[in-house]
Amino acid sequence: MPYIKLPELEEMDPEIQKLAREILEKTGKLGDIFKLLAIRKDIYFMTDNCVKTLLLNETELPYSTKERIALLVSQANNCPMCVDVHKNIAKMLGMSEEQIEETLKGIDHINTTEEEKELLRFCLRAASKDNYKITKEDLDKVLNLGYTTSQVFEAVTIAAYFNYINTLSNVFGLGK
Template sequence: MAYIDLPEFEEMDPEIQERARPILEKTGTLGEIFKLLAVRKDIYFATDEMVQNYLLKETELPYRTKEAIALLISKENGCKMCIDVHKNIAKMLGMTEEQVEKVLQGIDTMDVPESEKELLRFCIRASKKENYKMTKADIDAIKAQGYTDTEIIEAVAITGYFNYINTLSNVFGLGEKG
């Protein structure tokens, strides 16, 4: 139960209702994160733009990698709500239960190329408070794994998005039992 009052669908701004209606029709419910974001229209639409561009569009990084970042960063940040949501999304995007569980057990248990493991380790480092200590050598090491500048930027943008959304979820007690 959230720590603040969250609007129900009927109480949301009509523009937000229009954007959220397909989710509501498809799933039968709107998650607490959607309701929290709907408290402020500008925040809702800014966040939705990130979701659309980073996670839902086909981009340079495969969906599997994007969902692995989502799960790993959410785990690092202790965001149970986001882990639960992204376990389901990962499965909808074709990951098996076993693949999802291996991500949550840690990078070393994953059945992915070593280059992808290095990118995921890089993302975890990028998510931490001391990310200001990362250097050109860190970027060059990921490039040496075959990643382009734009793929690295995308991975870090997704990492930053999950730091943001995990913070909202954790601070406002989303996904907590009442």
């Protein structure tokens, strides 16, 4: 149970209510993170834009890489609600149950290239509290694997986004 009272549909901004009704038609329920974000229209739409840009739109990274980052960072941040949500999103975006379970066992268990594993390790470091210790050499190591600056920037932005959303979920007791 969340630590605060989350807004009900009729308490939300009319623009957000419209989106909420669409979600309710498709899924039958609104998630706690949706309700939390609905507290502030500006923050809701900023976050919604991040989700669309980083996770739902086709970008330079494959959906599987993006969802692996989501799962790994959310797991590292001890955010079970986000892990559960992204297990379902990963399935919706084409990942198999086996790929999801491999990811949750840790990077060394993922059946992927060594290059992607290194990118995922880099993202976990980027999402950690001691990310200030990352050096130019660390970044160059990932770039020398064949990733472009733009791809690494995207991957780190996804990791940072999950620090943001995991923080909201954890601080406000969502999914508990």
